[in-house]
Structures are given as C-alpha cells and as structure tokens.
Amino acid sequence: MDSLVISNIRQRPMRTLISVIGVALGVILVALNTGLVEGILNDRLRREQGLGAEIEFSRKSGGVLSPQSIMSVDTRYSDRLKQIPGVAIVTPVGRHVQSGNSGLGFEVVEGIDFNTYSTISGIQIVEGRIFQTEDEVIIDRFKAQQNRLKVGSSIQVFGKNLKVAGIYAPEAGSRTKISLGALQNYLAAPNKCTSLMIKVDDPSKQEEVQKRIDAALPGNVVVLRRDLSFGSVGSVPGIKGFVRAVLALSIVVSSLVILLAMYTTITERTREIGILKSLGASKRYIIAVIEKEAITISFIGVLVGLIVAFIAGWGIEKNTTLQIEFHWSWILTAGLIGLGAGVIGAIYPAIRAANQDPVKALAYE
Amino acid sequence: MSAILQTENLVMTYRVGKVDVQALRGVNMSIAPGEFVSIMGPSGCGKSTLLHILGGLLKPTRGTVIVDGEDLAAMTDAARTDLRRRKIGFVFQRFNLFPTLTAEGNLRLAEHIHGNGKRTSNDKTRHEVLKLLRLENKMSHKPLELSGGEQQRVAIARAIINRPAIILADEPTGNLDSENSEIVLNMLQQLNRELKQTIVIITHNPEAAAVAARIIEMRDGVIVKDH
Numbered sequence: 001m002d003s004l005v006i007s008n009i010r011q012r013p014m015r016t017l018i019s020v021i022g023v024a025l026g027v028i029l030v031a032l033n034t035g036l037v038e039g040i041l042n043d044r045l046r047r048e049q050g051l052g053a054e055i056e057f058s059r060k061s062g063g064v065l066s067p068q069s070i071m072s073v074d075t076r077y078s079d080r081l082k083q084i085p086g087v088a089i090v091t092p093v094g095r096h097v098q099s100g101n102s103g104l105g106f107e108v109v110e111g112i113d114f115n116t117y118s119t120i121s122g123i124q125i126v127e128g129r130i131f132q133t134e135d136e137v138i139i140d141r142f143k144a145q146q147n148r149l150k151v152g153s154s155i156q157v158f159g160k161n162l163k164v165a166g167i168y169a170p171e172a173g174s175r176t177k178i179s180l181g182a183l184q185n186y187l188a189a190p191n192k193c194t195s196l197m198i199k200v201d202d203p204s205k206q207e208e209v210q211k212r213i214d215a216a217l218p219g220n221v222v223v224l225r226r227d228l229s230f231g232s233v234g235s236v237p238g239i240k241g242f243v244r245a246v247l248a249l250s251i252v253v254s255s256l257v258i259l260l261a262m263y264t265t266i267t268e269r270t271r272e273i274g275i276l277k278s279l280g281a282s283k284r285y286i287i288a289v290i291e292k293e294a295i296t297i298s299f300i301g302v303l304v305g306l307i308v309a310f311i312a313g314w315g316i317e318k319n320t321t322l323q324i325e326f327h328w329s330w331i332l333t334a335g336l337i338g339l340g341a342g343v344i345g346a347i348y349p350a351i352r353a354a355n356q357d358p359v360k361a362l363a364y365e
Numbered sequence: 366m367s368a369i370l371q372t373e374n375l376v377m378t379y380r381v382g383k384v385d386v387q388a389l390r391g392v393n394m395s396i397a398p399g400e401f402v403s404i405m406g407p408s409g410c411g412k413s414t415l416l417h418i419l420g421g422l423l424k425p426t427r428g429t430v431i432v433d434g435e436d437l438a439a440m441t442d443a444a445r446t447d448l449r450r451r452k453i454g455f456v457f458q459r460f461n462l463f464p465t466l467t468a469e470g471n472l473r474l475a476e477h478i479h480g481n482g483k484r485t486s487n488d489k490t491r492h493e494v495l496k497l498l499r500l501e502n503k504m505s506h507k508p509l510e511l512s513g514g515e516q517q518r519v520a521i522a523r524a525i526i527n528r529p530a531i532i533l534a535d536e537p538t539g540n541l542d543s544e545n546s547e548i549v550l551n552m553l554q555q556l557n558r559e560l561k562q563t564i565v566i567i568t569h570n571p572e573a574a575a576v577a578a579r580i581i582e583m584r585d586g587v588i589v590k591d592h
Contacts, residue, residue, distance in 0.1 A: 003470050004465070271461070277422070277446065277449075279450070280449040280451070282447070283443070
C-alpha cells in the first residue's frame with residue numbers, strides 16, 4: 001500500500017505541490033501569528049519588568065500594558081505619592097502608541113522625566129546625550145542596531161521626523177523615549193501622564209505600601225508590577241479570540257485544499273479504485289489508501305510550513321524590532337492542525353471512493 | 366467431485382430508467398475444480414454480467430452462486446469483497462494494472478490486499494508463476510514500458526500470485542494482436558494444466574474460446590449450449 005501511496009504522490013507533482021503549499025500556508029499562519037503575539041507580548045513584558053519600579057499608579061482607563069495613548073493621570077499626584085511612607089521615588093510616564101516603522105505591529109513611545117526614570121530603571125546614555133528639545137528622542141541599543149540608527153539619525157514619531165539625540169542601555173519600557181513635556185504638548189495634555197511608576201524603600205514591603213497608596217488615594221488603580229503577566233498567549237482576553245480565529249482559518253484553508261486535491265484525485269483514479277475493489281480491497285483499505293496519501297502530503301506541508309515560518313521569523317527579527325518566540329506548544333498545535341486538516345479533508349473523498357460501484361468504476365474512462 | 370463454481374436459476378434484472386432489463390434469465394451451470402471453461406456469446410448476451418456476478422462484483426436479483434462452498438448471492442457487499450480477496454483472481458480486457466507501479470509493485474499490492482497487509486505467497490509459487498509467464502526480467506518495468514502482451518501477462522501473474530480458487534478473465538485477448546493473443550491464451554492453458562488452476566474466460570471470439578476444454582454458449586441471458 002505504501003508504494004501505491006508514494007507512487008501516486010510522485011506521479012502528480014503539481015497536485016502534490018499545491019496541496020503541500022495549502023497545508024504549509026495554514027501552518028505558517030498559526031506558527032507565525034502565535035510566534036509574533038508571544039514574542040511581542042513577552043518582549044514588552046520583559047522590558048516593563050526591567051523598569052525597576054515595584055508599584056504602578058494609574059487611572060482605570062489607562063495602564064501599563066494598555067495599547068492606548070491615554071494621558072489620564074495628573075502628574076501632581078507624584079507629590080502626594082512621595083509623602084506616603086515607604087515610597088522612595090516616583091516618576092511619571094506617558095505613552096503614545098503608533099504603528100511600527102516597518103509597517104508591522106505597533107510601537108510605544110514613552111514620555112519620561114529622564115532624571116527620575118533613570119534613577120529607578122538604571123538606564124544610562126551610552127552614546128550621545130539625553131533629549132533637550134521637543135524634536136529629540138533617545139532610543140535603546142537594540143532599536144539602534146536593528147534599525148541601523150545612530151546619534152543624529154531621524155525617526156518618525158507623531159508623523160514627524162525627530163532626531164536621535166542619544167542611545168541608552170539597558171532596555172527598559174519602550175524602545176523610544178521623548179521628554180514627558182514634549183509628549184504632553186504633542187497630545188495636548190498638559191500636566192498629564194499615563195501612569196506613575198513608584199520605587200519603594202524596601203521591596204519586601206511593597207504590598208504594605210500598595211495598601212497605603214490605595215487608602216490614601218482611593219479610586220485609582222494601584223498594581224504591583226511583579227504581578228504583570230500574560231500567562232500564555234491563549235489566556236489574554238483580546239488575543240484569545242484572535243488566536244482562535246487564526247486556528248480556525250488555518251484548519252479550514254488546509255482542509256479545503258486537501259479536500260479539493262483528494263476529490264480531484266479520486267475522480268481521476270476512479271478506475272484504479274475499481275481495480276482495488278476487484279482485487280478484494282475492503283472499504284477500510286481504500287479509505288486507508290486515500291487517508292495515508294493525504295496525511296503524507298500534509299506531513300510534507302507541515303515540515304515546509306514550519307521551515308518557512310522559521311525563516312520568515314528570522315527575517316522579521318533581523319529587519320524589524322519585532323520579536324518572535326516560537327513556543328513548542330504552538331509548533332505542536334500548528335503541526336497537529338496541518339495533519340488534522342489532511343485527515344479531515346480526505347474523509348469525504350475517501351468515503352466516496354470506498355463506496356464506488358466496482359463495475360461502474362472499472363468501466364470508467 | 367463437487368463443483369468449485371455453481372449457479373442455480375441465476376437472474377439479473379437491471380433498471381434502466383423506468384424499464385426493467387433482464388440480463389440473465391435463469392442461468393444454471395456447474396464448474397469443477399481445475400476446469401478451463403470459455404463462456405461465449407455475442408455482445409449483450411449477458412456474459413459480462415455473469416462474470417461480474419461470479420466474481421462478486423455484482424449481486425444477482427435472484428438465484429444462488431456457490432463459489433468454493435460459499436453462497437455469494439446471500440452475502441453482504443463487504444462479505445463478497447472478502448470472498449473476492451480470498452478466492453477470485455480477475456484478468457481484464459484492458460489489463461487494469463496500476464500505471465504508477467512497476468510490474469513488481471502491482472504483484473506486491475495484490476499480495477498485500479490478499480494478506481490483509483501481509484505477504485502471503487511463498488517464493489516458490491512466485492518464482493513458478495513468473496517463470497511460467499516469462500516475466501522474470503520485466504518486474505522493474507512500469508505498465509507503459511511494456512507491450513500489450515506483456516501487460517496482460519503481468520495482469521495474469523497478479524491474478525494468480527495468491528493462488529485463488531478461480532480465475533475469471535474478461536475478454537483477455539480483446540486488446541491484443543493475434544500473436545500476443547495466442548501467447549496469452551497458451552499461457553492460460555499452461556497455468557490450467559501445470560498448476561491445476563480453474564479458469565473461466567468470457568469472449569465473443571470463437572478462436573479464443575476454443576483453447577478451453579469446455580465452451581458454454583450464451584444468448585439472451587441464458588445458456589444455449591454447453592460442450
């Protein structure tokens with residue numbers, strides 16, 4: 001049976017190629033999308049956690065991982081927070097979200113007060129200097145390397161070309177930062193920021209400080225930044241639906257390609273199915289032949305899809321600031337979807353083949 | 366000796382549109398093990414329908430068909446398929462080899478199906494069959510690389526490799542020139558003589574029918590002569 005399956009696959013190279021591409025597309029769709037989502041979220045999370053603040057203070061509408069440009073917190077809260085026992089340093093951070101320079105994904109630009117921010121996070125200017133005017137930015141070393149930017153280069157923020165005044169390290173928060181004053185002016189939000197980052201005197205007592213802040217300034221959102229976590233990609237509410245849609249789309253596309261390919265194949269091979277029947281092949285045997293062929297094609301499609309996804313992921317990481325993380329569970333999911341699509345797509349053609357009338361099949365021209 | 370193939374009052378009626386067409390109108394015959402029988406008759410006399418019923422490809426409307434002690438007419442589709450696997454070998458006019466497989470691959474596939482996934486023929490039988498059919502050097506060729514006569518010999522080898530109870534041949538020389546027809550018919554005769562293989566061929570060609578020891582003539586769905 002194996003030689004029949006292999007010889008059929010080799011005999012119809014164009015059909016095989018199209019089927020392999022169809023399955024590979026589904027696999028690429030799953031692997032790349034989940035890899036991108038996982039990579040972007042984890043990269044963002046890593047940098048947010050590297051900021052060094054234990055507590056974040058914000059209004060209900062904003063928040064550290066909220067992809068919005070909401071400046072809803074009055075910076076004057078900073079003075080009140082500093083009076084609460086246990087609070088060491090407070091730094092205001094404004095956020096603006098814009099589409100990625102490469103056209104892929106999005107990018108966050110932070111407005112910061114460099115002195116307090118660098119005290120909390122430990123970032124240092126390693127090249128150039130800090131921003132001094134509203135049309136200057138500082139970027140981290142990773143962004144400088146990935147986008148081939150140097151001190152003096154210009155980058156697009158708010159649709160304008162701003163100048164790179166300096167490069168900082170290590171990574172913390174967003175990769176592009178401007179002065180908070182500049183961000184407030186661009187967004188027409190004087191004295192506002194997105195959240196206030198709080199460094200406590202004693203990190204082991206951060207819960208107590210959190211409770212004190214909550215009690216002193218009720219009605220605001222006070223979170224411990226160590227609790228920031230996405231868990232898995234599938235557990236993030238907004239992302240969950242997206243990932244499900246990608247999975248469904250992928251299995252539908254791959255199954256349909258296999259269904260059409262195998263349906264065409266069994267129509268072409270009607271007489272061969274008649275011969276199998278004349279030799280005494282049972283329905284189960286014929287279904288197994290068709291399914292084996294579909295699974296073999298799907299297996300090749302899965303391999304091709306994963307290889308292309310890895311290469312594409314490498315290319316995206318090399319040419320953009322986007323991060324891709326291929327988690328084994330998603331690779332496994334993509335593989336199973338590819339193989340599952342092969343099995344599902346071939347069911348109808350296989351049953352149809354198995355139920356053919358042997359005499360009519362043998363007479364088929 | 367008990368018959369290896371026996372039919373009683375075999376009737377087959379097809380429904381064509383709103384009209385019933387009787388292809389077989391009560392066929393009674395008995396074939397003993399090791400016999401070489403030709404069923405002859407003009408087109409439309411019902412001989413192909415009879416062959417398909419004898420091979421379990423069609424279920425008769427009425428009557429019984431006993432193949433090696435088992436009643437085909439009373440069987441389900443799956444049971445007839447299983448009987449075909451175990452006891453019948455077909456040879457067709459158009460050879461019906463798998464074009465993507467070599468001659469060897471075609472034989473292996475027949476063995477695989479017969480053995481439910483396992484090879485069942487032994488090397489001695491295999492060697493004997495290939496030698497008888499003079500195919501030892503053709504095993505690596507695909508059907509399109511073989512002449513019509515060679516393809517039909519591969520088809521015969523495929524039919525006999527599992528040593529079925531009966532070989533049913535449907536116009537086995539219908540697609541061959543006279544030289545290859547003679548070779549193929551001689552080989553069928555030789556298989557019958559040397560391996561004691563029961564063979565039933567259907568043909569409308571009197572010369573082809575003549576190679577058999579017994580000729581059954583059919584007309585309008587009934588046997589009119591048995592000699």
